[in-house]
Amino acid sequence: MGKNIGVYICDCNGEISKTVDVDAVSIFAGNQDEVVVSRVPNNLCSTDGLEAIKKDIETGKVDRVLIAGCSPKRYDDLFRNAFEKSGLNRGFYLRRNIREQCAWVHEDKDIATEKAKLLVKSGISELKLCEPVQEIKTKMGRTSLVIGGGVAGMSAALDLAKNGFYTYLVERDEELGGRAFNVSMTHPTTECGICCIHDCRDCVLTPKPEEVYCNENIDVMLSSEVVDALGHVGDYTVNIKGKNGALRAINVGTVIIATGYKPFDPAKIPEYSYDHKNVLTSLELEKLFLEQKPSRTGVRRPSDGKVPDTISFIQCVGSRDINKGNPWCSLVCCNYAIGQAKSLKKMHPETDITIHYIDIRASYRGFEEFYNEVLAMGVKFLRGRVAEVQKLNDDLQIICEDTISGDPVQTKADMVILSIGMEPNEDTKRLAEMFHRELSEDGFYRDLNLNLNFSPEARTGAFLAGCAQGPKSIRYSIADGKIAAGLAADMMRKGYILAEDTLGIVDEDLCGRCRICVSLCPYDAIKLEEIEPGKAIAKIDPAGCTGCGVCGAACPTGAILMSQFKDDLIYAQIDALSEEV
């Protein structure tokens, strides 16, 4: 087959052409061997730009395409799919980054242009040696495992089950519901219709544990934990330790991690006197709400049973606090405190309630109105981070500065409520390793990437939902569960995965059976296959392989090659880069 290379240089609306002479690069590329087309199309990544390239492919003018423009992380899928539709094998399409790696990092136009030429030249020399990519069908199990039986996990399990996928739901606690079912209400619930009394935790929008227990497609495992997992996307064998320590192994195609969060421990900020009986966290206040709910007798303070005359809420306990807590905003605490203050005000209209805040973040639909409603009810809002909560026998005293007036504030409170933030759960890291997911620096899972072909979800079959991925409200955790279930269902529906052979390949004639690769594969994708009695050579399962290259680097014989990064391709690029242009 002839090598008719088309080189398309993008000016990125001036982003590239302001420091790179794209026309000079294009002329340079056009003079290289086997390059038949070299152009600077208008708006390369737009429909028009793509159409022009597709036309070159469809008319048979070019059979290998090099795009020099932005980072290959951008639009890669778009380009691949567009060109593939025109009949170009994915293996014959390459990118070179002359924006982030060239235009944006240089000031001198001559130097940047020179470098862009080199990058394009290395791409051309690589493209000459590229081979077509074949697609391989691999197993995709049609069952799923949801870890965590909170609202996100329940919502995911219910959606999967409704779509006909048998789902295992593993919950560490004795019952489903998670943290949402330890709160007395959701806010600003006004959608419940006729019976709505605005403090009902069983809002129609939240999934019900009963629904989950009753569903014939869901196998609920309570008081259970995931012990370990072997395998990869499409084919995980997961060991689950149930009640009494009994182990059970299940096989699933996808996994949804919905393990939630851990509340910030306020004892880490000793100035807030959490050891005092009348200093409670927002979650502990919930318990008081729930306890009085049947009798509707209102809240009493723990030390002496008195109806509190004054209650102070302290916001951002452990949140937005790089010194004593975490840098992030926990998203729900403002609305939550406002809701709790409203409930308290309704129970005890005489009680003086103050919310000490830094900023009120009443985002999302209905919450700003909710905030104004509570403000109108007489709940006070005082801006400024509280410095100290002093203990005065049963009572407490708040020391802070009103940062609006600039006045120092010293005010008594019968009860103090600490609005504690969210932290990653202890299990996060262990599960991340098990299911090959990465964590961000904050300790939550790295963000969902909906560009499915290259997302971590596609590589690992492990999806995320709810607060495992960072602070979220109940409503958005439930939505998350639905998204994760939808993505997992999309993946499982066909019953197989099309893996590309852009992965590790073992040359069977060279494998010395040393087993170094088997020990190292982070995806358990390398198995031993007996070729003659007693001789088992390494074999890479394309379904599990992500092309990470660990085995290729470790293979001491060179039997393992990464199909897209073969030595000759790399040498060709080094040669091209080390020549003058």
Place this chain on the structure above:
Amino acid sequence: MEKLKLALYWAASCGGCEIAVLDLDEKILDVTAIFDIVFWPVAIDIKYKDVEAMPDESIDVCLFNGSIRTSENEYMAHLLRKKSKILIAFGSCAHEGCIPGLANLSNRDEVFNVVYLDNPSTENPKKITPKTSTKVEEGELTLPEFYDTVKTLDQVVDVDYYIPGCPPPVKLISDAIDAIAQNNLPPKGSILAPLRSVCDECKFERHEKKIKEIKRVYEVEKIEDKCLLEQGIICMGPATRGGCDARCLDANMPCTGCGGKTPNSPDQGAKMISALSSILGVEGEEEMTEEDVDSLIDQVIDPVGTFYKYSLPSAFINRRPLR
């Protein structure tokens, strides 16, 4: 049928390759049945001038052992290339440079200094070191020039085949002779040995390979019946071409790498370093400090001598910089 003409030569080598030929035992009779030995300095008295007088390509096969470190070695490599139809780099020295190649960590002056001057068993008050030319009463005496850098045979002349090993295993020699006799040689440039690594021939059981520390053989009290690498001993077997029946391993000693690199490997030492660094301390590596990593690596005593014992001249980085 006329016998094939065979030449054997030794350049910079220890002589072990010559012994390996004799190790053929009764097979040597087949050799003499097939070949006329026209040149073999260690065994028959034929001078260089006799070789020079031979017509070009009159020798059918030349087994050339030893690396190239003097002008004499180099001259003979060119001469034998010209006179031979098939030139075979025989043994590790000619193939990849071998032990003499470790002199590339040094240079001529340093080598002379150790050998002729600064050496407890040498008395050399006049500080005499070899010179290419010395005037004496009777006239001029000459010696070949000693080079700073040791080279492999194929860095000097075109080589047709390679037989690896220090020395080459008898089986490889005997297979090569059979292939020549039956005119059944593989494509030019082939290494006349199996494709797979030493591990493929090794007797030891192998399992998970994640090692915590490196030990030298004397530090291991009892060799267990499992892969030596898993016991913390650096065994070059994984990165070394087989064909030796893993005979060192049979004697409970690690492979030191004389078979040279494997087919897809551009650099034997680099491959082994890459493999070893992949498995050494891999468990708990996230918790390791720079110092922890340094102390792990410091456990490798003599890295070049370990990873490049036989292949330094043919490695990517094939010598210490010359000033």
